[in-house]
Amino acid sequence: MADEDETKEYRWESGYEKTWEAIKEDDDGLLESNVADLVARAKRKRAALKDTGAIQLGMMRHLFVVVDASACMFLQDLKPTRFLCVLKLLEVFVHEFFDLNPISQLGILTTKMKRSEQITVLAGNQKKHIEALQQLKDLSCEGEPSLQNSLERAMNGLKNMPAYSSREILVLFGSLTTCDPGDIQKTIKSLKDNNIRVSIIGLAAEVRICQEIAKKTGGTYNVLIDDHHLKELILNQVQPPAVAGSMEASLVKMGFPGASPIVNDGTSDSSADHAPAYCLCHIESETSSLMGPNGYNCPQCGSRYCELPVECKQCGLTLVSAPHLARSYHHLFPIKPFIERAQVRETTHCFACAKLFVEAETNVYECENCNQIVCLDCDLFIRETLHTCPGCASDPVTAQMKTN
Amino acid sequence: MEDKEERIETSLVAIVIDATPAKKFASQPLDGSSMMNRIFDSLIAFGNAHLMQASHNKLAIIACNSKSTKFLYPSMDGTSRSYHNRPGQYDMFAKVDSDVRHGLGELILNDMTDNDSTKSDSLLGGAMARALSYIHRVQRELSLSHQLKPRVLVVSGSCDSALQYMTFMNVFFTAQKENVVIDCCMMDTDSGLLQQGCDITGGQYLHIPSVAGLLEYLLWVFLPSPSCRSKIVLPPPTKVDYRAACFCHHKLVDIGWVCSVCLSIFCKFSIMCTTCNTEFKLNRPAIVPAKSKKRARIE
Numbered sequence: 291m292a293d294e295d296e297t298k299e300y301r302w303e304s305g306y307e308k309t310w311e312a313i314k315e316d317d318d319g320l321l322e323s324n325v326a327d328l329v330a331r332a333k334r335k336r337a338a339l340k341d342t343g344a345i346q347l348g349m350m351r352h353l354f355v356v357v358d359a360s361a362c363m364f365l366q367d368l369k370p371t372r373f374l375c376v377l378k379l380l381e382v383f384v385h386e387f388f389d390l391n392p393i394s395q396l397g398i399l400t401t402k403m404k405r406s407e408q409i410t411v412l413a414g415n416q417k418k419h420i421e422a423l424q425q426l427k428d429l430s431c432e433g434e435p436s437l438q439n440s441l442e443r444a445m446n447g448l449k450n451m452p453a454y455s456s457r458e459i460l461v462l463f464g465s466l467t468t469c470d471p472g473d474i475q476k477t478i479k480s481l482k483d484n485n486i487r488v489s490i491i492g493l494a495a496e497v498r499i500c501q502e503i504a505k506k507t508g509g510t511y512n513v514l515i516d517d518h519h520l521k522e523l524i525l526n527q528v529q530p531p532a533v534a535g536s537m538e539a540s541l542v543k544m545g546f547p548g549a550s551p552i553v554n555d556g557t558s559d560s561s562a563d564h565a566p567a568y569c570l571c572h573i574e575s576e577t578s579s580l581m582g583p584n585g586y587n588c589p590q591c592g593s594r595y596c597e598l599p600v601e602c603k604q605c606g607l608t609l610v611s612a613p614h615l616a617r618s619y620h621h622l623f624p625i626k627p628f629i630e631r632a633q634v635r636e637t638t639h640c641f642a643c644a645k646l647f648v649e650a651e652t653n654v655y656e657c658e659n660c661n662q663i664v665c666l667d668c669d670l671f672i673r674e675t676l677h678t679c680p681g682c683a684s685d686p687v688t689a690q691m692k693t694n
Numbered sequence: 695m696e697d698k699e700e701r702i703e704t705s706l707v708a709i710v711i712d713a714t715p716a717k718k719f720a721s722q723p724l725d726g727s728s729m730m731n732r733i734f735d736s737l738i739a740f741g742n743a744h745l746m747q748a749s750h751n752k753l754a755i756i757a758c759n760s761k762s763t764k765f766l767y768p769s770m771d772g773t774s775r776s777y778h779n780r781p782g783q784y785d786m787f788a789k790v791d792s793d794v795r796h797g798l799g800e801l802i803l804n805d806m807t808d809n810d811s812t813k814s815d816s817l818l819g820g821a822m823a824r825a826l827s828y829i830h831r832v833q834r835e836l837s838l839s840h841q842l843k844p845r846v847l848v849v850s851g852s853c854d855s856a857l858q859y860m861t862f863m864n865v866f867f868t869a870q871k872e873n874v875v876i877d878c879c880m881m882d883t884d885s886g887l888l889q890q891g892c893d894i895t896g897g898q899y900l901h902i903p904s905v906a907g908l909l910e911y912l913l914w915v916f917l918p919s920p921s922c923r924s925k926i927v928l929p930p931p932t933k934v935d936y937r938a939a940c941f942c943h944h945k946l947v948d949i950g951w952v953c954s955v956c957l958s959i960f961c962k963f964s965i966m967c968t969t970c971n972t973e974f975k976l977n978r979p980a981i982v983p984a985k986s987k988k989r990a991r992i993e
Contacts, residue, residue: 350954389871454954539972541951541963546937548948589948607949612938613894615957616863622956623860639770642827664827671830675871678864680827684763684820689858 347530348456349618350542351394352412353387354444355380356461357426359402360435362494363464368517372464372493373431375517379524380462381423386528388416392614393599397447398422399440403433404469406440412447414599435463437499438470438477441488445477448486453538457486458509460527463500464493474499481507487531491523530621545607547586547598567594570603586611620677628655628669642668642680660685701841705919706832707744708754708825711737712850713801714816729905733881736909737849738794741767742787743917750840754828755794758821760814761805765824766797816852819861822876826868833872845875845897847916849908851882856944859887866891875920879912881905886935893934896920900929941969 357376368375380398387396396419397412410422441459448457468474481488481503489509490500496513504511514520569585570593585594591605599610630653637654639646641662647654655669656662662681664672672679682688711734741753755766764770767790779788829844836842846869869876869891877897878888884901892899897920902911918926937946940961950959956970966973 349957539953539955539967540974541960541967542954543949544952544959545949546947548935548937611936613863613866613890613936615938615952615959616859617867618957619860620864642824643831644765644768644770644824644828645831667831667834668827671827675830676823676826676864676868678819678823678861680763680820680823682820683823683858683861684758684817686761686814686817689815689817689820689861 347621348533349391349393349530349621350455351391351458351530352397352448352451352455353394353458353460353527354397354399354412354447355383356399356401356406356440356444356459356463358435358462358464358493359400359429359431360465361432362466363431365464368493368520373429374427375520376462376464376493377423377426379517379521381420382521383524383528384416384419384423386525388414390528390617391530392617393608393610397444399443400426400429401435401437401440402431404436404439406436406443408443408447412451414601415597434467434469435465436470437461437463437468437503438472438474441474441477441481441503445481445484445486449484452540452542454540454542456531456533457484458531459486459488461488461490461500462493462524463490463497466494466497468499474503478503478506489527491520493520530618543607545589545602545609546612547589547595547609569594569596571595571597571600625672625677625679626658627673628657628664630654631656631663637663640665640668642672657681659688701839702750703748704750704752704836704840704842705744705748706752706754706829706842706844707741708756708829708844708846709737709741710818710821710825710846710848710850711755711757712759712816712818712821712848712852713757713798714759714852733849733905733908734794734798736912738791739909740912740917741790741794743913745786745790746784747917752832753790754825755790756821756825756828757798757801758817759801759805760816762801763817763821763824764797764801765828766801767793769793769797815855815858816850817858818848818850818852818855819858819865822846822848822865823861826865826872826874829874830872843919843921844872845877845920847912848876848878848888849912850878850880850885850888852885853883854885854887862887862891866894869895877916879908879916881908889932889934890936893931898923898928899932901932 357373357380359373363373363376364371366372384396387394393414395412395414396410398409398419400407400409409426410419413419440461444459448459451457486507487509488503488507490504490511492500492511492513494513496511501511503509512523514523567585585596586598586609587594588602588605588607588609590607591602593602593604595602595609599608599614601608633647633652633654637647640654642664645665645668647665652666654663654665657664657679660679660681662679662684664681713730737755741755745751745753753767757764757766777785777788777792779785825846829842829846833842833844866876868874874895875897876888876891876895878885878892878899880888880899880901882905889899891897898915900911900915902908915928935946937948938950938959939945940947940950941958942960942962945961947959947961950961951963952959953967953970953972953974955972956967958967958969960967964974
């Protein structure tokens with residue numbers, strides 16, 4: 291498309307693309323298997339491209355999402371309207387983001403009427419963001435967006451974040467114009483000085499200033515083709531990005547509260563950890579109730595919280611549990627892509643799912659370390675979800691991983 | 695009146711059994727047959743009981759020891775053996791029985807070639823990963839009129855293997871994402887990792903006091919599906935220790951220092967991370983230079 295480098299031709303310059311020739315019927319005259327095959331192959335190609343090897347990833351992310359709420363977002367080229375489609379996809383994005391980056395924080399801004407407004411502050415609580423997004427559905431989109439105002443506001447929020455975190459802004463821009471109070475080049479310069487990476491997803495057409503902002507700050511700029519592509523572009527932002535180069539590393543102090551669930555075996559635990567207490571996360575709301583012995587106590591100041599991860603309001607310590615950190619460990623030990631082979635006579639079944647290999651033309655995939663053969667679906671499953679090769683885990687030599 | 699059709703619920707139980715032979719209870723003879731034999735009899739009975747609940751129910755059994763993991767049922771052998779089913783016995787029960795015994799025999803024979811299998815840990819993580827891949831495949835292959843309710847039952851007697859931490863955590867997070875419940879029945883020792891897994895996925899963890907009663911515990915506690923467990927009074931959840939272990943001494947810490955690059959945990963502040971070799975900036979407070987005191991001019 292036009293947003294790739296300028297040396298390629300534009301779409302209207304190349305000849306007719308005969309897309310119907312790509313699909314062929316199989317022997318029974320059915321198209322299903324062929325379509326599924328093409329989809330799986332495309333998925334695999336994309337998954338293989340993502341394997342970038344051992345590079346440093348920004349795990350602790352502070353991300354601001356800027357949603358365009360100007361008049362052009364009421365257009366119905368994405369159903370039901372651009373704005374509602376984007377909000378729905380953002381809910382999925384928030385869920386996946388906290389799933390994959392549990393110790394990161396997210397904030398939401400909108401821009402309309404030549405100004406920008408903050409919907410949620412930078413926080414690590416998933417529910418608050420999703421609730422805010424649901425309330426945004428009633429917002430009326432009017433006026434013109436202001437790219438500079440929203441970037442400045444996001445920058446103000448990100449400036450005070452610690453240096454070891456990865457600072458990012460994601461802009462969902464649907465308009466072709468922007469109304470700025472000053473020189474946007476100055477904003478771009480200060481974004482660069484503060485190490486903030488801006489990625490923009492265009493909903494209409496390619497806009498040159500967006501391309502420039504993304505290029506200068508080290509982010510990406512993409513324009514969507516249809517709503518499936520939009521979902522893919524948004525979900526691409528969930529993966530931790532490579533470090534921009536001058537990120538400082540430091541040791542962050544974190545607390546690991548041991549959980550205190552109800553213990554019914556009659557022996558009473560006399561420590562104050564199990565006494566009922568008000569939790570600090572709900573203490574300001576009217577509906578806060580006395581928490582039972584469930585909950586987590588901050589090891590530094592003893593305040594009680596219902597859920598992790600959270601930043602302790604009293605002493606400022608970040609509280610996480612070990613599985614939260616473990617969720618990000620698989621980025622540190624990526625699996626090498628499997629080698630594609632034509633079917634081998636000796637192995638009749640896929641190692642991972644025990645499926646019988648039926649046709650002779652399907653390709654099978656082999657792991658370099660353990661030499662076990664898996665089928666295409668298991669390859670995608672291992673790559674996208676499991677992040678562990680079952681063959682390597684079932685071999686006593688390779689199972690003892692270096693887990694440092 | 696319901697407009698949409700009810701989907702048939704198919705419950706799939708994948709039993710992961712740790713068949714490491716070098717466990718003290720496994721070799722104790724009891725009533726003439728060894729404990730190991732009794733454990734597998736109980737498991738086959740449990741598997742058949744699950745299949746008996748509904749005709750659509752599915753079963754998978756995977757065994758592991760310190761050398762390898764193996765699908766006992768459905769068997770991966772190409773050859774179809776003849777099943778000696780007793781008159782009136784459901785064919786599938788005989789198939790399960792025959793496949794499990796045959797597969798187990800092969801698994802143990804594989805292990806006999808090397809004598810120091812007592813030192814290395816059981817490959818439970820690999821077996822659970824294969825179970826999840828099998829569940830994923832069944833989910834894909836099932837027609838739309840069926841709704842799959844999968845769960846994994848881990849029966850084990852081995853302690854935690856710290857070196858397989860990554861595999862276990864990946865398996866638990868995948869299970870949570872795919873809505874698979876992981877239950878655990880521990881026979882000899884407690885396992886902190888499996889406790890965490892049961893807590894993350896919402897499953898049941900039970901430490902059995904006596905192995906002779908394994909079948910009773912399996913049938914009473916683990917046979918009901920997760921949807922009806924709320925109506926039954928089950929053993930209470932155990933206290934799960936979610937504290938992390940520091941990478942330098944492997945002791946549990948309450949407050950630790952986390953490297954921002956590789957997320958490894960240390961108990962003390964140090965200048966360099968031992969895992970990723972990054973140097974850390976020391977956050978010292980800015981030293982304000984002392985203002986030179988101007989002498990008050992006495993005029």
